[in-house]
Amino acid sequence: MKRRDCFRDRSSGQRRYDRSILARLAVLKRAKDCGFTLDEARQLFNDQGRPRKRWERVAVKKMAELDELMQKIAGMKNLLEKRCRCADLEECGRRILEACAGQLAAGRRPCEPVAGRSA
Numbered sequence: 592m593k594r595r596d597c598f599r600d601r602s603s604g605q606r607r608y609d610r611s612i613l614a615r616l617a618v619l620k621r622a623k624d625c626g627f628t629l630d631e632a633r634q635l636f637n638d639q640g641r642p643r644k645r646w647e648r649v650a651v652k653k654m655a656e657l658d659e660l661m662q663k664i665a666g667m668k669n670l671l672e673k674r675c676r677c678a679d680l681e682e683c684g685r686r687i688l689e690a691c692a693g694q695l696a697a698g699r700r701p702c703e704p705v706a707g708r709s710a
């Protein structure tokens with residue numbers, strides 16, 4: 592940190608930062624609130640070009656990640672909403688395998704590894 596960026600307030604002893612540091616911290620906070628990793632936030636600061644372009648580059652990638660995550664969450668919610676009517680866990684497992692084999696037969700990606708096949 593450059594010397595002029597920070598000084599101690601004699602009366603309170605607290606650190607005071609100048610406006611440019613506060614602005615950078617606000618950008619960093621926003622990046623964090625957007626779910627950016629530290630590397631992505633760093634990219635924001637290190638990239639060339641206008642801020643709009645810098646945000647866009649990282650945001651496009653992050654939004655695709657969030658879409659994928661939302662699909663995963665929706666899938667998890669679907670599974671959690673299923674009601675079990677099995678007599679025991681073995682029946683549960685058998686039903687899960689049957690459902691997965693059915694998905695595979697229908698040409699969809701199986702939800703669980705199917706015996707004798709690699710997932």
Ligand SMILES: [Zn+2]
Pocket residue numbers: 675676677682683684686
């Ligand atoms: Zn069950």
